[in-house]
Amino acid sequence: MLNRDGIAYRVACELPEGSYVNLGIGIPTLVGDYLPQGKDIFLHSENGILGMGPAPAPGKEDIDCINAGKQYVTMLPGGSFFDHPTSFSLIRGGHLTHAILGAFEVAANGDMANWRSPGDKVPGVGGAMDLAFGVKNVWVTMTHVTNKGKPKTDLALIDVTPDGLVLREVAPGIDPATVQAKTEAPLRIAPDCREMNVPAKFVASQLTA
Amino acid sequence: MLNRDGIAYRVACELPEGSYVNLGIGIPTLVGDYLPQGKDIFLHSENGILGMGPAPAPGKEDIDCINAGKQYVTMLPGGSFFDHPTSFSLIRGGHLTHAILGAFEVAANGDMANWRSPGDKVPGVGGAMDLAFGVKNVWVTMTHVTNKGKPKTDLALIDVTPDGLVLREVAPGIDPATVQAKTEAPLRIAPDCREMNVPAKFVASQLTA
Amino acid sequence: MIDKTLKTCKEAVASVFDGACIMLGGFGDPGLPGMLLEALREQGAKNLWIIHNGAGQGDSCLGGLMGDGRVRKLTCSFPSHPGNQAFAERYMRGEIELEIVPQGTLAERIRSAGAGLGGFFTPTGAGTELAKGKESRMINGREHIFETPLFADFAFVRAYQGDRLGNLTFRMAMRNFNVPMMTAAKVSVAEVDELLPAGQIDPADVHVPGIFVDHVVQVARHPVLAAVQKVGR
């Protein structure tokens, strides 16, 4: 199985050149650290930024340059600043190619329920619902959740298709049967389902039960 | 009675400091030439300009700086450029204080029908309807029209009120009875109705029948 | 590497098909994509639906396209400008369908499409001839009518600066309809005065972020639209 950085690494590898990508809070934010070299990929943040670069060096933070997670960021050449109406026109109008979100649960049809966690004291939706409704490809990074609600480290790359969930890749050391056992919804195994190719540092030492 | 510049002069005198004013095409455009000195009055144009100044000197025109009448204009200090959605947010949202429009007919309740002249080959509305619906004070400059449809030089300053048309001022040499005779709708004469105070150069030599 | 630049306007209009819906930017000369329009005239697609503020003037640019008989429908606010003969003659003969939209409603319908909205209620035009057939309701004590988003297959505009990533800036009154039009078409193209290296446009100065733009072509302005010089910034 993968550690958090491993999840981010695997997702980053999947992004094609020319992607315009919104990164959610948590694991998705880490994706920015693993973007493939030499590809033009633009990162968007709800608060009016397109073209974010890596985190600034300590002491080089700019008070007015943060992402939607309230972390300081830098800008890459060719980026732009704009206001919230424009930022969400870009989201809702279908101009982003990818949104990478965290979610506490994904149903078999891809519906997400990430705006009100059971047990949260205060509900909140932020920009996640606009992203879920507006972006062509919504990818969800999550720690795999059993039907008992216990979090697991990440196990698999799963596509949401009109025919249900399709298992495309399993994390190193995990077999498809294990993934299905930890997944409430039924999985179909893709004909070319294979083990992920990720550097060893991204593989967690063992499956924590 | 007044000539065209006289109409523009009289209207310009009426604008208070701090006005944000859209000038329509024709006589309204001339208002920009007679703004009172020393007052901050901002002129708006539908095509995304606030803070227009006078026409540029010959040879000083800028290819990208025109008003809604497609005439070259200059900018005053403190002006701004913006796009059409913003420009009409400013109009429709009630942010302008005055719109000065031309119109071929004003009914007694102030309704205007300036988007389709009888006999026009091609109808057109432009920004006039947004202005009529969005701006607090709509002033109409027009050559006075008899019920036979013949144009006259301007005769009077008339307020449109919930109680109908109120005659506030008459042009030099014109009496209220003459204005009523040339006006299809009934006029009430304001208690303080008086002759306009305008320089002699703005008075037309005679009432053209 | 993303490279949205094209060498010629000819390439930029090559995929326009018969019956396509095309947004044309500009209000008066500023922002009008004169060179793309001439390339479109050469290209030959017909039965076009044009969305623009006016109806074209004279016999070049949109006036030329009208004169060539290539337009079946025009959505605009003000087609009655003097100099519109090419349009007026065909319109009077019933050869062109005309949809008149108040100027602010036109801009907002285009923005609504680009912003992924399903339409809006506006007071403009309520109770007038232009409201006929439109849904109407009272909102905050005032009559409003429902207006729908306006999409296009192509949007063509003139911008000031552009880069290979599609970022655009506009001089002075060039922004007009061009900013929302770049967001509302399947394929959006800007002809530009200056093509700059990526990163040369300050992120705060970008008027249309590159994400909205498909192609950028650097080309001198149409001679008819460049009658006077640029003076200031």
Next chain:
Amino acid sequence: MIDKTLKTCKEAVASVFDGACIMLGGFGDPGLPGMLLEALREQGAKNLWIIHNGAGQGDSCLGGLMGDGRVRKLTCSFPSHPGNQAFAERYMRGEIELEIVPQGTLAERIRSAGAGLGGFFTPTGAGTELAKGKESRMINGREHIFETPLFADFAFVRAYQGDRLGNLTFRMAMRNFNVPMMTAAKVSVAEVDELLPAGQIDPADVHVPGIFVDHVVQVARHPVLAAVQKVGR
């Protein structure tokens, strides 16, 4: 001469009344009107309806206003940020009414008010718990819900530069909700880093034209919001 400048934040909040509806700009620290908020805490108006992206953090600025028990209603998208204790405690006790709005819908409802529109249809939230009680219809084959414009009595924001005419610019990510909020309130006030002579802001660089702005106050940033330095432009 128009002069929209005020000397102090105290003057700028003096007319806030009990029960007023107030838009607060900012997303995170950039654009948050920290000094106007502290002046509002001093001023004492209560039963306020606050429109803001979040619910405030810590015990200064909006967090302080929450802790002081001055807010009866909050319209926002994301009140669940860690550090929201002042709000969360009162909300859990039922002392504050909460209206959750998706972030893009919140921005668009504010813009809609400032733009004189009567509301809009959006796909965001259709079919979810947030759509309950809202009008819904199919548009272009997709379910949309109707959202209404959001007005306020006051809007308070932080901007970068301002002038006596009310023109404003913003640095980097300061624009956020601040641009539409300045258009949607009866009284709109910006605290600014720099007050410039009229005419010093290039017309192309104005982010909010002065027509939308009632008052401008130059004041150093709230110390809690100025933890790191400005680096670039």
